[in-house]
Amino acid sequence: MPLIPANQSQLLRSSQKDEYYQSVLRNNANEAFQTIAGSKRWVDWRREVELLTNMLNELGNTFP
Numbered sequence: 001m002p003l004i005p006a007n008q009s010q011l012l013r014s015s016q017k018d019e020y021y022q023s024v025l026r027n028n029a030n031e032a033f034q035t036i037a038g039s040k041r042w043v044d045w046r047r048e049v050e051l052l053t054n055m056l057n058e059l060g061n062t063f064p
Contacts, residue, residue: 018061026053 006014026049033049034042042049 018057022054022057025057026050029053 029049029052030042030046033045037045
């Protein structure tokens with residue numbers, strides 16, 4: 001099956017979809033971490049949680 005080049009609107013929708021799923025993953029991870037560890041620890045660790053969710057998102061996109 002040959003690959004068909006994507007047009008501009010398909011690329012835009014794909015980018016928006018990626019951003020949406022990344023934000024959902026980040027929000028759910030932040031909420032879970034805050035629930036388990038508390039708000040004070042979440043403030044201290046939020047950058048690491050964001051990095052982890054970004055890495056998981058990229059791995060999920062790279063190796064489906």
